[in-house]
Amino acid sequence: MTELKVLITNHEVPKVAIDLLGEKCTLIINEEKPYANREQILAKCPGVDAIFWASKERLDAEVLDKAGPQMKVVGCMSAGLDNVDVETLKARGIKLSNTPVVLNDAVADVAVLLALGAARRITEGRRAIEQGTWRYGVQWQLGRDISGSTVGIVGLGGIGQAIVTKLTKFGVSKFLYSGHKEKEEGKLLNAKFVTFDELIKESDFVIIACPLTTETKGLFNATVFDKMKNTSILINIARGGIVVQNDLVEALQQKKIFAAGLDVMTPEPLPRDSPLLKLDNVVLLPHIGSATIGTRAAMAQLTAQNILMGLGGAPMFTPVY
Numbered sequence: 001m002t003e004l005k006v007l008i009t010n011h012e013v014p015k016v017a018i019d020l021l022g023e024k025c026t027l028i029i030n031e032e033k034p035y036a037n038r039e040q041i042l043a044k045c046p047g048v049d050a051i052f053w054a055s056k057e058r059l060d061a062e063v064l065d066k067a068g069p070q071m072k073v074v075g076c077m078s079a080g081l082d083n084v085d086v087e088t089l090k091a092r093g094i095k096l097s098n099t100p101v102v103l104n105d106a107v108a109d110v111a112v113l114l115a116l117g118a119a120r121r122i123t124e125g126r127r128a129i130e131q132g133t134w135r136y137g138v139q140w141q142l143g144r145d146i147s148g149s150t151v152g153i154v155g156l157g158g159i160g161q162a163i164v165t166k167l168t169k170f171g172v173s174k175f176l177y178s179g180h181k182e183k184e185e186g187k188l189l190n191a192k193f194v195t196f197d198e199l200i201k202e203s204d205f206v207i208i209a210c211p212l213t214t215e216t217k218g219l220f221n222a223t224v225f226d227k228m229k230n231t232s233i234l235i236n237i238a239r240g241g242i243v244v245q246n247d248l249v250e251a252l253q254q255k256k257i258f259a260a261g262l263d264v265m266t267p268e269p270l271p272r273d274s275p276l277l278k279l280d281n282v283v284l285l286p287h288i289g290s291a292t293i294g295t296r297a298a299m300a301q302l303t304a305q306n307i308l309m310g311l312g313g314a315p316m317f318t319p320v321y
């Protein structure tokens, strides 16, 4: 395989992947800092046999055209594929993989972190310390219990299931989930399949764990926030585009819901003057769901393995189709 060329679109890809691919292929790496933009990636595409995609840029026909007809394998180092024109890759017979499963625990940890943080008002608490308004008070800074609560998961995929598994230890009294269909895993986890409408009306914690698709884009809008309990907490560890952010800001300002915890938002990075940053009842993280040393190494390794399998004509471990 020595003559095969693989483009790696990001110089920060963990070494384990560089080593694995470097043993068998010639590597072309986008060394630009902090990371390569679209033009820089496009400039390095021509003539490669495979692409290790570790970029937020859109992976579409233009990239494939630039690469040329010999390019037949793409490994994306992400679970989400909302920046990938999957149908075009499929139609052109390109093998495509992503990295589900290996990030389930890390992302589920962040969902738990945000759920607890939003319920216990950590943004407001931190501001009180900084502003010198910390006071003793029997009724001061009271949060909400997760124990005894109803937790609704929108999308019971691998990440959703990991969230349920983790939250089971927190004494949640009822798990609900919504999605396309009832799942065997739901039964095993003692989670009840309900309609989206039931889920948002009944849950104390609503956790978004579904992919961003044409179906889920803007799913959480003012109408939904009106239906949610005014004591409820919204968590989003999926994609910012699933929430109509202006409607969420309004719902939080008007206390239509109690709080939100977001690892994802629109746009990313969030502008420093975003109204979200002014709110006390929101906990924000800069899209770090899968950002642990171990998880990123596992994602990189899986991507490299998938590319090698694809180039060698073997089935990939985690193909997209």
Ligand SMILES: O=CC(=O)O
Pocket: 077, 078, 079, 080, 081, 103, 289, 290
């Ligand atoms: O957001 C992270 C991912 O999709 O892997």
